[in-house]
Amino acid sequence: MGAAGVRLDRVSFSYRGAPETVHDVSLSVEGGECVVLCGPSGGGKTTVIRLINGLAGGYYEGEARGRVEIGGTRHADLPAWKRAESVGSVFQDPASQFFSSQLAGEIAFSCENLGYDRDTVVSLTDGSIAAFGLDGLRGTPNDRLSSGQKQKVAIASAVAPRPLIVAMDEPSSNLDEEAAMALGRTVAQMKAEGYALVIAEHRIAYLEGVADRFHYVRDGRIERSFTPAQMEALPLEQRRALGLRSTSRAPRPALPRPLAGCGAQKGACALSLRGVSAAFGARRVLQDVSFSVSSGQIVALTGKNGAGKTTLARIVAGLSAPRGGTVEVGGARRTRRALRRLVWFSPNDVRAEFFSPSVQEEVMLLVDPADENRERARRVLEGLGLWDLRERYPSTLSGGQKQRLSIACGLVMRRPVLVLDEPTSGLDALSMEKLSASLRFAAQEGQAILVITHDNEFLGSCCTHCFELGE
Template structure:
């Protein structure tokens, strides 16, 4: 049993985020979905349950939180480890090992289980979650979705009574979301109490027992499963929630047809284009004595990315799609010059660009935006990206992306969705010719996803070349004119939407 009674919480150093008079009871074996706009308090509730508040995140807390007859304020985090397991929005933040096998068993080793029991639990979890293909791999070589699976396995191996998932589908492709759904179903069948904070709703509608809707740090509505499933599209939009039922075209595209082996004709008839040449890259270290060997088309089958030539339309938004691990993030990193061993060249307006010149033409919003937030305020972060500071324009961008009031807030004090929007603000302020977005709607609610889609369209209308890697069919329908599918680091097809 989880009992939250009359809780008020205010993060230290923040006036906006927090909870206000929140009361919530969760029965043993119940599956609860927490939903609402970014920054509404979903993650804060999960931190109350797993003890990160007040033991890690400091602030003003009143009211009481009881988990399995334990007063959270009086219980040390290590005493909660076997009771509450958490899969965070960014799985990298909870990794302690460097390889998949070590990460799966880390928790069980840390609490001192016998070696035989550790091996038994590992085998059981690997079989249950179908992780055989990910064993004996470096965590650094995994895609975002694959890391999420390992994070689920490491939590599952501890066999906690309560499992918390914070935006678990944010980095997953369609197939991986289906696998995640099966994992949650198995946990549910085993009697686990499950709390899920999520924006994508369609895959959970048959699993949840109750849905809790938050707004500005307050619980304003609750639905049971049947009530929630019967909400109309208009009602969901009023609450700012994403669809419960996806259109048939999304199911066809992302459910399998998009990746079918049938041939697709590439549409490269656009007038103005950015031409990419010689994009060859591998993560495997190369043997060299004095000089690094230049990658070429020879033995291209050994490369993680192998694209000899590709034309992309200028002044348009191209959606980059593909399975987890297909090479989408690596493609973007190579294109913007972050992978120094990649010999890529760009032809733009009859100018050939390579090396450091590419860094001046491109700007990338990373999948994990924590790696590119450097300053002590949102406004300073946006101003940092400008060639010449323009406070008025910076504040306009901040307001457009729903961050007004957070100008002086430290970026690390923001929710995941708010951090994402801060990074997008910085990209817009940079005014680069080629703008790359890696999962820009990860952690965003429906309203802010529409705002981001509209901004990407506006950028294209201003002549910018925009490439957006995404698993969100809603975002594609909002802003993409072209689709590029990547498979095993190769272009499978390029076509109009």
């Protein structure tokens, strides 16, 4: 693999029917380099990734200016198959890039689509599965994988054809801490093998010792660039003002485990799980899970990717049926239909969540349009940094903004139980702090909040208890 990588020279881009999103961006990444795009949610990082892999101006219609070069050749002069062979892409939502229902078929697809012969496809597929430790998932349908497992499959698929450049959009967003650090080691190995790596990220601690440069992207521009030493030396207040996460691993805060029953807090007990079990066919996912969440508590649900956290959340929300056990809300056992009325579930994948033509209308969709609810909607949107976007179509928001909008809907509705699946996956540090403050306020109002998270910074900022699921 040569040293040729990717070069953007004064590139601007506007999506069709929208103002310019990226303005006069220039950057260069050679083979064997790792460059990180950081900065606030909605700042333009994803669009820069799309300019590199050719989706901006192709799949996403719009107008581009400036020059993009891949491997020393102008992007526009490369046929589509050559761009696909040269640039491996990992999207913010991994499931959106899946074509196959099975692991091996998904990873093989990128090689087959490039016309490689059978022996090459098998060799590259098996090598990528082994490199990412995915052999144990060969028999599991892709739609049964956890969000973190889907992320690893997407990365394995992107690098299977061994492209010159790998462009990743928040690849660690759904990974547990151990898996994120393993991804950091994988990125280091890819860098050593000569890949040019461009990674848009909020969680940057796993790239410690790997990243060569950090470009701070805000309002569609590269405002500043940092060496790793400069990034690490940033004072805490300046880091917070820029919305940057820590460059070092945050320790897991010592929080009490929630009780198996609310006991003396009778009347305040909002949610109780008693002996909940679940399975996919013959594969056991959950076994005899019992804990409770009282009104005013924010309980973090942690555990490795694939431990069953999202399955448990869907059971609590009435979206999936347990194989055994019961779910109680407000001290009474509830049917799945009743749970869907009492529990708000904000999923990690919010692509199909929104139905209204504006952010403001979306948060008011399921509540009475009384003045008090409109005022509450305004306060919630302001608290989550979405008020200035209230007239925007939800589909035009960034991934982190969509995540906050889904949570805003649950806060405005004031259901007794709020369940959030990886709510910080697309959030910068400032947005995370706003979310934490909003959840603390909701807890003070009496909502019981269950949060699936791998984010130790977020966990320490607002959670009152922590329950860890085992394998």
